[in-house]
Amino acid sequence: MFPSLPVxxxxxxVSTPFKRSSLGLFHGKLKQYGNNVPFSKxxxxxxxxxxxxxxxxxxxxxxxxxxxxVTTRALKTIKKHGGLDQYLLKTRPELLGYEGMRLRITxxxxxxxxxxxxxxxxxxxxxxxxxxxEKQLAEEQATRLASQKQLEAQRKVQxxxxxxKSERLVASILGAQSxxxxxSESVR
Numbered sequence: 212m213f214p215s216l217p218v219x220x221x222x223x224x225v226s227t228p229f230k231r232s233s234l235g236l237f238h239g240k241l242k243q244y245g246n247n248v249p250f251s252k253x254x255x256x257x258x259x260x261x262x263x264x265x266x267x268x269x270x271x272x273x274x275x276x277x278x279x280x281v282t283t284r285a286l287k288t289i290k291k292h293g294g295l296d297q298y299l300l301k302t303r304p305e306l307l308g309y310e311g312m313r314l315r316i317t318x319x320x321x322x323x324x325x326x327x328x329x330x331x332x333x334x335x336x337x338x339x340x341x342x343x344x345e346k347q348l349a350e351e352q353a354t355r356l357a358s359q360k361q362l363e364a365q366r367k368v369q370x371x372x373x374x375x376k377s378e379r380l381v382a383s384i385l386g387a388q389s390x391x392x393x394x395s396e397s398v399r
Contacts, residue, residue, distance in 0.1 A: 229241040229242045231263075231280075232261075232308050233308050233309040233310060234280055234309075234310055235263065235279050235280030235281055235282075235308075235310055236279055236280070236281045236282070236285040236289075236298075236307065236308070236310065236311050237261060237263070237280075237281075237282045237285060237308060238282055238284045238285035238288055238302075238306050239284075239305070239306045240261035240282045240284055240285075241261070242258050242259070242260055242261070243258065243259040244256065244257075244258055244259075245257060245258075245259065261282045261284075262282055262283045262284075263280050263281070263282055264280070264281055264282070264283065264286070265278065265279075265280055265281075266278070266279055266280075266281045266286065267279075268281070268289065268295045269294070269295065270294075270295050270296055270314075270318060271294065271296055272296045272318045272321040272322050272325070273317065273318060273321050274321075277295065277314065279310070279314075285298075288302070295314075295318075296318050296322075299311060299314050299315040299318050300315065300318065300319070
């Protein structure tokens with residue numbers, strides 16, 4: 212999708228009208244040609260070079276300052292875009308030149324690596340939260356199971372007590388009936 216460094220290396224051998232522009236951020240500024248016109252009107256050819264400054268610009272994505280040859284027009288545009296990284300990412304490739312494209316690729320790779328690291332950290336955090344939730348559910352299920360077993364044991368004990376009570380009651384009733392039936396049998 213995006214050109215890689217080997218592809219850009221092959222583009223470096225292509226002849227450009229102003230080779231110096233491939234060594235920095237010139238933002239489309241080239242050498243201009245014209246005439247010196249003195250009072251005698253005898254024209255002589257001359258050139259005007261772009262206003263190139265050596266600057267060290269901070270790149271947040273790379274985490275360091277980058278030393279570049281930059282035209283004043285490119286400096287104004289960098290300030291307008293809010294920094295070197297935004298300038299490199301938003302500007303058209305034909306205005307960046309070889310050095311600009313090389314920097315764009317390194318900045319994009321650094322941002323992608325940072326995004327990947329953040330995504331991985333988020334995935335790990337979500338996985339830890341999921342495991343914690345599963346652990347809580349397992350603990351809740353274990354406590355629920357323990358309370359159910361305890362309730363079952365209490366019910367069994369209660370049922371045993373009820374059974375013993377009813378057996379005693381039945382035994383006492385039967386015992387009372389047998390005692391009452393014993394004297395009646397002796398009367399006959």
